[in-house]
Amino acid sequence: xxxxxxLLGEFASLGAGTGAVRQAAAQSLRxxxxxxxxxxxxxxxxxxxxxxxxxxxxxxxxxxLATAPEALALPAPLPGYSRLVLVDGRVQREHSSAEALAxxxxxxVENLARLEAVSDQRLGLIATAFATEPLTLAIDAPLALAPxxxxxxxxxxxxxxxxxxxxxxxxxxxxxxxxxxxxxxxxRQPGLAGTRIDVTLAEGAQxxxxxxxxxxxxxxxLDNLQAQLHARARYQLCHIAVGGASARSTAEVxxxxxxxxxxxxxxxxxxxxxxxDLMLTVLHEAPxxxxxxxxxxxxxxxxxxxxxxDTRVAPQARDAVVVQSLRGLLDGQGAEVDLRPQLTxxxxxxxxxxxxxxxxxxxxxxxxxxxxxxxxxxxxxxLKSAFLGEVLKSIEPEALRRAAQQATALxxxxxxxxxxxQ
Amino acid sequence: MSTPVLQVEDLHVSVAGTPxxxxxxLTVPAGEVHAIMGPNGSGKSTLAHVLAGRPGYxxxxxxxxxxxxxxxxxxxxxxxxxxLFLGFQYPVEIPGVNNAYLLKAALNARRRxxxxxxxxxxxxxxxxxAQMRTMQMDENLLTRGVNEGFSGGEKKRNEILQMLVLExxxxxxxxxxxxxxxxxxxxxxxxxxxxxxxxxxVVLVTHYQRLLEYVVPDRVHVLARGRILRSGDRELAxxxxxxxxxxxxxxxxxx
Numbered sequence: 001x002x003x004x005x006x007l008l009g010e011f012a013s014l015g016a017g018t019g020a021v022r023q024a025a026a027q028s029l030r031x032x033x034x035x036x037x038x039x040x041x042x043x044x045x046x047x048x049x050x051x052x053x054x055x056x057x058x059x060x061x062x063x064x065l066a067t068a069p070e071a072l073a074l075p076a077p078l079p080g081y082s083r084l085v086l087v088d089g090r091v092q093r094e095h096s097s098a099e100a101l102a103x104x105x106x107x108x109v110e111n112l113a114r115l116e117a118v119s120d121q122r123l124g125l126i127a128t129a130f131a132t133e134p135l136t137l138a139i140d141a142p143l144a145l146a147p148x149x150x151x152x153x154x155x156x157x158x159x160x161x162x163x164x165x166x167x168x169x170x171x172x173x174x175x176x177x178x179x180x181x182x183x184x185x186x187x188r189q190p191g192l193a194g195t196r197i198d199v200t201l202a203e204g205a206q207x208x209x210x211x212x213x214x215x216x217x218x219x220x221x222l223d224n225l226q227a228q229l230h231a232r233a234r235y236q237l238c239h240i241a242v243g244g245a246s247a248r249s250t251a252e253v254x255x256x257x258x259x260x261x262x263x264x265x266x267x268x269x270x271x272x273x274x275x276x277d278l279m280l281t282v283l284h285e286a287p288x289x290x291x292x293x294x295x296x297x298x299x300x301x302x303x304x305x306x307x308x309x310d311t312r313v314a315p316q317a318r319d320a321v322v323v324q325s326l327r328g329l330l331d332g333q334g335a336e337v338d339l340r341p342q343l344t345x346x347x348x349x350x351x352x353x354x355x356x357x358x359x360x361x362x363x364x365x366x367x368x369x370x371x372x373x374x375x376x377x378x379x380x381x382x383l384k385s386a387f388l389g390e391v392l393k394s395i396e397p398e399a400l401r402r403a404a405q406q407a408t409a410l411x412x413x414x415x416x417x418x419x420x421x422q
Numbered sequence: 423m424s425t426p427v428l429q430v431e432d433l434h435v436s437v438a439g440t441p442x443x444x445x446x447x448l449t450v451p452a453g454e455v456h457a458i459m460g461p462n463g464s465g466k467s468t469l470a471h472v473l474a475g476r477p478g479y480x481x482x483x484x485x486x487x488x489x490x491x492x493x494x495x496x497x498x499x500x501x502x503x504x505x506l507f508l509g510f511q512y513p514v515e516i517p518g519v520n521n522a523y524l525l526k527a528a529l530n531a532r533r534r535x536x537x538x539x540x541x542x543x544x545x546x547x548x549x550x551x552a553q554m555r556t557m558q559m560d561e562n563l564l565t566r567g568v569n570e571g572f573s574g575g576e577k578k579r580n581e582i583l584q585m586l587v588l589e590x591x592x593x594x595x596x597x598x599x600x601x602x603x604x605x606x607x608x609x610x611x612x613x614x615x616x617x618x619x620x621x622x623x624v625v626l627v628t629h630y631q632r633l634l635e636y637v638v639p640d641r642v643h644v645l646a647r648g649r650i651l652r653s654g655d656r657e658l659a660x661x662x663x664x665x666x667x668x669x670x671x672x673x674x675x676x677x
Contacts (some may be wrong), residue, residue, distance in 0.1 A: 363477070368514045370476055372524065372530035372584065373502035382527070386518025386567075420519040421567070 003051045004034050008222065010056050011129055018129075022421035025128035032122045038364075041120045041250075043340050046275035048244040049220045057160045058130045059088035068208060072153050073307050077305060078180060078399050081149040088155055088163040100148055103137050120250050124196035125226030131166035131196070138182075140172035146197045147178035154193045154215055155184040160190035161261030169199045169203040171233075186217035192245070197225045201233035203257060208236045210395060214243040214407035226397030230311065232284070235328055238277070239266040240404045242411040246275040253282050255317075257287035262291040267391040267404075270303030271412050278308040284317040295326040295339070296391050298384060300412050302334035310342040318349040328358035329387050332378070381414050389421045425490040426451045427592050427623040428473070433484035436464075436474050442468045443482070445647035449593070453620040457634055457659060458627045460645040461667045465513060466627045469645065470596040474508035475501050485661055486594065503535035505591035508645075509581040509598050511627075518569035521580065524568050525550060525587055552585040556616055558609050575606040582613035583659035593617060593624045611636025631659035642669055 001009075009213075011026045013020070034050065035042040067179040074095065076084050084103075085095035093101060117213075127385040128134075142215070183193060193215055203208055213221055221244040229235055241247055253262050268276040282291045299361040302346055303327065313320045328337030361383050369379035387409060395401040409415035435443040439604070443465045447573045460466050472479045473486055475498030485601040486493040488506060496504065502677050516524070530540045540548070554561060557579045569577050578598055585593050599607055615623060626637065634642075634656060642658040644651045644667070651670050652658065662670075 211632065267627055344552075355672075362514075364514050365516055367476055367498065368516070369524070371476075371502050371508045371510075372500040372528035372588075373499050373535075374527060375499055376497075379499075383516070386516060389518040418523075419521045422520070422523070 003053065004029070007034075007056045007126065010278070014059075021134075022129050022131075022152045022169075025125045029122065029129065032119055032125070035120075041263065041279055041308065041310075044304070045248045046246040047278045048277050048302075049190075049275070050222070052317065053220060054161060054190060056075070056126065056162050056192065058132055058159045059156045059163050061088075061090060069162040070080070070145075072155075073184070074151055074153070074400070075182065075184070075403060077200060078147070078149050078397060080397070081147045081178075081180065083149045083175070085152060085153070086165065087149045087153045088344075089165055095151075097321075099146055101140065103148065120281065121224050121252060123194070123222045123225055123248070123250065124226070124281050126222065127164040127194040127196035127204045127224065128165050128208070130162065131164035134168070136168040136170070138172075139175055139177050140170075141175070147180070149180040149182065150179060152195075154183070154187070154191065156187045157193040158189050160188060161190075163193050165197070166278075167196070169200070169207075171199075171207055173199045173202040173225040176206040179210070181209070181211045181215045181238040181401070182267065183211075183215050183221070186215040186219045186243065188217050189196060190218045190220065190245075191268040192220050192222065193334040194222045195224060199225065199227035199235070200228070200258075201229045201235055203230045204227055204232045205230070205236040210238040210240075210400060212240045212404050212407060213247060213249075214240075216243060217245070219244045221249070225249070225251040227251075227253045229253065229255050229257060229260035229262065232259045232260050233257060234263075235263070236263045236389070239264070240395075240408070241266070241268040241272075241276050241278060242379065242408045244274075245333040248275075248277045251278075251280045253280070255282070255284050255291065256286055258286045259288045259290075260286065261289065262293075264292065265294045265391045265394055266307070267296050267388055268305045268409070269298045269300075269309065269388065269408050269412055270301040270305050270327075272303060274303045276303070279308045280310070282309070282311045282322075284311070284320040285323070286317055288319045289317055290321040291323070293322075293326070294325045294391065296388055297326075297328040297337050297339070298388060298412065299323070299328070299330055299332065299335035299337050300318045300414070301332040303332065304336045304338075306340075308340040308342070308407070310344075311343045313347055313350055313352075314371070315346045318347055320347070320350045321356070321370075322350070322352040324352075324354035326356040327387070329356065329362050330386065331384070336352070377414065386420050387418065388415070393419070393421050424452060426487075429487045430473075430583045431485050433469075433472070433486060434482045436482055437468065437478065437603065441482070442479075442648055443472070443644060446645070446648075446650060448643065448650065449627060450623045452623055453618075454640040455614075455618065455624045455626065455637060456641045456643060457627065457639040458625060458643050458645050459631070459659060459662060462629075464646045466569055466645050467596050470594045470625070470627050472509060473501075473537065473594055474498060474506065481583055499531070502663060503532050504518055506592035507533075507588055507593045509593060509595040510665045511597040511600060513569050513577040513581055515570045515572075516572050519568050519677050520565050521568050522550065523563045525584060528584065531585055550583075550587060550635060556586065557613050558581050559583060574601040575603065577607065578610060579613070582610050586613060589617070589622070590653070591622055593622070594627070596627045598626070599628055599630070608636055609632060631663045634659050646671055647674070
């Protein structure tokens with residue numbers, strides 16, 4: 001039985017209580033199917049991990065004992081941030097702040113038509129179909145919102161090894177907000193943490209969105225994000241992917257309004273046999289739109305890190321600006337980094353810069369540090385920290401930056417914990 | 423007689439199977455400055471890098487001792503921590519590692535070697551600022567990536583700054599004067615002279631004698647074709663300036 005057949009069979013076993021939207025998502029999955037390795041956008045993804053999942057069933061409501069703070073191993077709250085805690089896709093009111101709960105109680109609003117239109121987002125349909133508590137955050141308070149942190153914990157169990165997040169985020173015109181997502185937890189047995197996030201920034205809205213994927217254990221991470229930016233909207237999206245046995249993140253950002261801008265910074269680090277695969281599609285659809293895409297990937301040991309950035313500038317997107325920098329670093333006999341920069345420009349009036357390089361640690365840099373008395377291991381750790389620092393140093397607040405650095409160091413095992421750029 | 427800081431005997435070195443150094447013998451006593459001069463491709467930089475432990479060089483014969491210890495048996499970082507400093511001809515840029523961070527890490531590595539405690543942040547800043555004044559460097563360079571976006575002159579001054587902070591027993595300065603204008607040359611010369619003491623030694627690798635106007639060497643050696651062809655005092659450098667290297671090479675060929 002194929003993974004899709006199992007998935008649909010398990011969805012059917014949930015009965016009629018799933019509702020029209022979830023059933024429509026399952027139906028869409030049936031028609032579009034799961035991605036295959038021979039599809040261009042999926043050539044680096046570890047689809048075998050998806051096929052080998054024992055079950056797609058979502059974890060049941062977690063017993064109160066398991067959601068005690070010590071059992072969840074929740075990190076300290078970020079200073080100044082309101083907090084919304086979700087365990088296996090369910091809001092934990094007792095661990096969440098009142099301000100965050102006030103934002104999050106609205107029922108989910110689905111936009112399947114958008115999802116279906118982009119086949120690379122089809123794994124988001126899994127989260128849509130199985131997420132039991134779709135969540136909508138409608139941020140319309142003018143400039144008054146405290147920064148919000150989503151703490152997303154996967155506990156799961158062998159019989160129901162999946163947890164899902166289906167989040168719709170709407171930011172009203174002119175509103176500035178900050179959102180942090182931390183994906184934590186993880187189980188020793190193979191499991192799935194699936195996310196589907198739909199972001200809309202209205203005219204002049206600004207969102208600083210920082211995402212840290214630090215799930216441990218044998219978890220397969222399937223992350224899907226879509227964003228639509230209206231005129232003059234600004235989206236700063238930082239993606240730190242260091243968790244899970246295998247991870248695939250698929251993001252699509254539409255710069256639909258004039259002067260909309262995206263600043264995307266991503267870090268993916270892997271060690272051991274880990275797979276970490278990112279795909280970003282940026283669509284410049286309006287005049288004077290800007291996007292910056294910065295990726296730093298590090299593969300230790302036998303890890304496989306991939307980044308595929310597909311930027312398309314439409315004919316009407318005159319005066320668009322695209323700056324793309326993708327770099328990979330290898331430090332292991334079997335390590336692999338695949339970078340795939342793609343830039344399609346359909347207008348004459350555009351400024352575009354792009355570069356993609358992959359290599360090993362530079363012997364000249366290493367020798368320079370050794371010649372200053374640093375131990376080889378310390379020198380390597382320092383150079384790796386400096387390499388990843390190009391993304392890490394942009395993270396605010398400091399507590400989140402430290403958490404991201406520690407999660408990266410934990411994954412790699414040999415990163416300097418200090419901040420050599422400071 | 424005290425143990426020389428550096429004692430090289432009959433050193434033969436090959437790179438990718440090609441002999442580059444063909445029997446170097448050199449003794450540098452404590453407190454002395456020695457200049458090694460020679461034409462392009464003579465092996466001057468190779469000598470400096472072999473002594474600092476750079477990979478890629480094969481020592482096929484001979485020995486090198488640093489304060490009586492077998493230098494060639496030591497790892498590069500151990501040589502540095504023991505007090506050997508290599509000033510690079512082409513200092514690398516290390517984005518993401520700022521100058522102060524590296525300086526402090528290097529200094530603490532050296533202090534740990536001597537069983538001294540790590541330097542206090544306040545003391546470290548005071549030390550570095552004082553040496554930056556000696557080198558007439560802008561303090562902003564401390565918070566920039568190592569050599570990142572530095573001009574050629576700033577990179578060379580930064581090398582000497584590192585040397586002054588680390589206070590090595592032996593500094594091997596590989597063409598530190600190359601690419602410097604006359605003002606920068608004076609400043610670098612002042613930095614090197616600051617290090618001079620009865621217990622510290624310097625080996626200057628250079629093409630020209632102009633740096634030697636500011637750093638007066640105790641001995642001058644001419645290295646060509648992988649060998650030291652002649653040694654002398656500062657007068658030898660002046661003679662080379664007047665006559666070039668050809669006459670020495672011809673003498674060697676005739677011999």
